[in-house]
Amino acid sequence: xxxxxxxxxxxxxxxxxxxxxxxxxxxxxxxxxxxxxxxxxxxxxxxxxxxxxxxxxxxxxxxxxxxxxxxxxxxxxxxxxxxxxxxxxxxxxxxxxxxxxxxxxxxxxxxxxxxxxxxxxxxxxxxxxxxxxxxxxxxxxxxxxxxxxxxxxxxxxxxxxxxxxxxxxxxxxxxxxxxxxxxxxxxxxxxxxxxxxxxxxxxxxxxxxxxxxxxxxxxxxxxxxxxxxxxxxxxxxxxxxxxxxxxxxxxxxxxxxxxxxxxxxxxxxxxxxxxxxxxxxxxxxxxxxxxxxxxxxxxxxxxxxxxxxxxxxxxxxxxxxxxxxxxxxxxx
Amino acid sequence: xxxxxxxxxxxxxxxxxxxxxxxxxxxxxxxxxxxxxxxxxxxxxxxxxxxxxxxxxxxxxxxxxxxxxxxxxxxxxxxxxxxxxxxxxxxxxxxxxxxxxxxxxxxxxxxxxxxxxxxxxxxxxxxxxxxxxxxxxxxxxxxxxxxxxxxxxxxxxxxxxxxxxxxxxxxxxxxxxxxxxxxxxxxxxxxxxxxxxxxxxxxxxxxxxxxxxxxxxxxxxxxxxxxxxxxxxxxxxxxxxxxxxxxxxxxxxxxxxxxxxxxxxxxx
Numbered sequence: 001x002x003x004x005x006x007x008x009x010x011x012x013x014x015x016x017x018x019x020x021x022x023x024x025x026x027x028x029x030x031x032x033x034x035x036x037x038x039x040x041x042x043x044x045x046x047x048x049x050x051x052x053x054x055x056x057x058x059x060x061x062x063x064x065x066x067x068x069x070x071x072x073x074x075x076x077x078x079x080x081x082x083x084x085x086x087x088x089x090x091x092x093x094x095x096x097x098x099x100x101x102x103x104x105x106x107x108x109x110x111x112x113x114x115x116x117x118x119x120x121x122x123x124x125x126x127x128x129x130x131x132x133x134x135x136x137x138x139x140x141x142x143x144x145x146x147x148x149x150x151x152x153x154x155x156x157x158x159x160x161x162x163x164x165x166x167x168x169x170x171x172x173x174x175x176x177x178x179x180x181x182x183x184x185x186x187x188x189x190x191x192x193x194x195x196x197x198x199x200x201x202x203x204x205x206x207x208x209x210x211x212x213x214x215x216x217x218x219x220x221x222x223x224x225x226x227x228x229x230x231x232x233x234x235x236x237x238x239x240x241x242x243x244x245x246x247x248x249x250x251x252x253x254x255x256x257x258x259x260x261x262x263x264x265x266x267x268x269x270x271x272x273x274x275x276x277x278x279x280x281x282x283x284x285x286x287x288x289x290x291x292x293x294x295x296x297x298x299x300x301x302x303x304x305x306x307x308x309x310x311x312x313x314x315x316x317x318x319x320x321x322x323x324x325x326x327x328x329x330x331x332x
Numbered sequence: 333x334x335x336x337x338x339x340x341x342x343x344x345x346x347x348x349x350x351x352x353x354x355x356x357x358x359x360x361x362x363x364x365x366x367x368x369x370x371x372x373x374x375x376x377x378x379x380x381x382x383x384x385x386x387x388x389x390x391x392x393x394x395x396x397x398x399x400x401x402x403x404x405x406x407x408x409x410x411x412x413x414x415x416x417x418x419x420x421x422x423x424x425x426x427x428x429x430x431x432x433x434x435x436x437x438x439x440x441x442x443x444x445x446x447x448x449x450x451x452x453x454x455x456x457x458x459x460x461x462x463x464x465x466x467x468x469x470x471x472x473x474x475x476x477x478x479x480x481x482x483x484x485x486x487x488x489x490x491x492x493x494x495x496x497x498x499x500x501x502x503x504x505x506x507x508x509x510x511x512x513x514x515x516x517x518x519x520x521x522x523x524x525x526x527x528x529x530x531x532x533x534x535x536x537x538x539x540x541x542x543x544x545x546x547x548x549x550x551x552x553x554x555x556x557x558x559x560x561x562x563x564x565x566x567x568x569x570x571x572x573x574x575x576x577x578x579x580x581x582x583x584x585x586x587x588x589x590x591x592x593x594x595x596x597x598x599x600x
Binding site: 077078101102105106108109110112113114117118119120121122136139140141142143145146147148149150151152153154192193194195196197198199200201202237245248249251255256261262264269270278279280281291293294295299302304305306307308309310311312313314317318319320321322323324325326329330 | 345347348350351352354356363432433434437457458460461462463464465466468469470472473474478479480481482484494497498499500501502503504505506507508509512517518519521522560561562563564565566567568569571573574575576577578579582583584585586587588590591592593594595599600
């Protein structure tokens with residue numbers, strides 16, 4: 001049986017740069033590799049990797065494997081799983097970490113099943129059992145109501161990690177590491193999907209993931225018009241506008257505004273939740289916020305359990321006065 | 333072209349139950365079902381049924397629902413029939429209890445092989461209990477068919493499926509050959525309600541029940557004994573819950589006071 005060694009991070013490149021989740025994975029992977037006294041490996045797959053392999057070393061990797069090919073321009077399940085299957089069989093890492101991203105969600109389970117091993121998705125804590133050296137994988141379950149810690153006895157041990165759950169290291173540009181390219185062999189006849197179009201639905205202004213202030217509306221907002229008032233507040237605070245699931249499902253606002261388990265994970269300094277009940281699946285997306293402020297007419301609403309400050313009252317009456325006062329304070 | 337479709341539906345504890353009613357039995361590492369709150373079909377799975385029904389509305393076809401578990405409540409698992417699905421197959425046995433993504437996908441894929449004819453298989457993007465989102469991809473891998481995950485729209489044209497797949501800042505339009513497996517996300521929109529006619533038709537239909545042996549599996553290959561992951565601990569995170577409620581005579585005054593308080597603590 002092959003020996004499984006090393007911690008491997010699957011890196012993603014967004015707009016020609018190493019994505020933030022990749023640097024977070026490298027930070028977490030470095031810690032696990034040091035505990036195991038093994039190497040931190042990183043694998044990058046795409047058509048143009050540019051400076052990303054060097055950056056991966058600066059962020060903690062000892063060795064970077066690159067799979068570069070024009071056919072890997074866009075993520076497609078069949079091609080990426082094939083490339084990763086071959087790489088993992090050749091390199092034989094003990095642990096592989098992916099981001100819980102559009103790619104990670106799709107690639108990870110399919111690869112794990114192909115390799116005959118298991119994976120834990122959306123982990124927020126990873127640690128090494130000092131006795132067995134097994135990877136202990138903790139993830140939120142039941143929509144965030146509970147957490148579960150798993151381990152597995154099949155190798156490699158695979159986990160995806162929630163965005164912003166781990167911290168990156170400060171990059172060290174002088175750090176030395178090895179870069180090795182992997183030969184890519186893709187049989188085009190085995191790719192059963194075709195990407196016809198990619199449609200960006202970017203919200204104008206500050207991106208939710210980067211925002212320091214987020215104003216979020218929930219079911220209680222009642223319709224698209226109310227969101228205009230929330231937008232005004234967001235503008236005053238130079239923040240972004242978010243939503244819980246019901247406003248998205250009801251098409252009051254675009255789906256890309258959704259914060260929560262199946263939407264975006266955000267970690268702003270200030271998160272103002274208006275007419276949001278605080279369902280666990282929503283809190284899964286915003287509980288990393290430093291300060292949550294809630295306005296809700298139901299004193300029993302679950303959001304008050306997460307919030308630092310709150311007002312119990314109808315947002316239609318509370319918000320205009322709140323926004324006015326905020327304007328005055330920010331201007332003054 | 334009428335299509336043969338299979339939708340995998342999981343019976344789960346109602347995720348809309350109040351968070352305060354959520355309790356864990358730490359000794360058993362299990363959730364204690366809240367009293368008086370009946371289980372439901374996992375919401376993403378209901379939307380997977382909806383995706384199949386929209387295709388059936390367009391071009392006809394047959395929808396078979398596949399559910400796995402033990403002591404499944406007939407009123408719950410029959411709901412997709414009352415929405416318009418045609419047949420219900422239950423993988424129901426004590427041996428199916430306590431499975432993980434691996435053993436559940438393996439049993440479902442084995443049952444799908446027994447069903448034999450299919451053009452499309454639908455699953456929810458993840459189940460409302462373990463929130464893993466692996467079973468769909470796992471079934472596709474075991475069956476050797478392509479998969480597209482996290483779909484918000486599915487259409488059929490020229491013998492292929494055209495799928496809108498939700499990505500971080502928008503969506504991709506992906507064409508996939510059939511047969512294929514598609515997992516459905518909430519962006520698809522709400523699932524339809526059961527109709528009275530549907531409820532009456534569903535009442536008359538009897539589900540087909542398969543035990544492990546009926547799909548050629550040993551009880552040791554399914555459920556808890558077929559797992560590849562081990563659950564070490566299930567627990568509830570501790571919440572402090574110290575919210576300072578800003579109160580005033582009128583809601584507007586409370587709004588003003590809140591802003592002032594936030595400035596006081598330098599949050600704004």
